[in-house]
Amino acid sequence: MNFVIFNAVLLIASFPAAFVYSLGGVACLAPLALAGKSQDPSKALLYPVLALSGAFQVYFWGFWSALCVALTLGFTSRPEVTWDWLYWIAAFAWCTSLIGWFAHKEQQTSRSAAESAAIRRGTSFYWLVAIGAFLLFAIVPTLMLPPYGWALRLLGLVGSGSG
Numbered sequence: 001m002n003f004v005i006f007n008a009v010l011l012i013a014s015f016p017a018a019f020v021y022s023l024g025g026v027a028c029l030a031p032l033a034l035a036g037k038s039q040d041p042s043k044a045l046l047y048p049v050l051a052l053s054g055a056f057q058v059y060f061w062g063f064w065s066a067l068c069v070a071l072t073l074g075f076t077s078r079p080e081v082t083w084d085w086l087y088w089i090a091a092f093a094w095c096t097s098l099i100g101w102f103a104h105k106e107q108q109t110s111r112s113a114a115e116s117a118a119i120r121r122g123t124s125f126y127w128l129v130a131i132g133a134f135l136l137f138a139i140v141p142t143l144m145l146p147p148y149g150w151a152l153r154l155l156g157l158v159g160s161g162s163g
Helices: 001-033 043-076 084-109 112-138 143-152
Strands: none
Touching: 001 043, 001 084, 043 084, 043 112, 043 143, 084 112, 112 143
């Protein structure tokens, strides 16, 4: 039953995560929309906005990985859980599935083969970020505390005295 609850928690967590990701992405790219309908925004605006958007996405996918790892650690520390490896595989699948869902939705909006290839390249990069963060946090869980400890404490996934 713990495994079902674990997956339900990750499923439920994916909805607000998708909302935060979408909202954050729109907020990061809003200056481009506010700059006007120009087809060629100035590079002085374009590069900082894209850098901000990229930084947000890297931070977000790192957080999503940290959340999946923290939940897995919480569930696998229970005495009744005997197949820890199954929780880790499921958490890894949840960690990458949210990116896959967003990639699928973005692919549907692409208007050309070049745009579709660019979406795949971006998705591959963020997949690597999430996978790398997941593996890093799974091996050394304390590394997730400096960047994400504030949110994990807020969610009750780590003690207030840690990190």
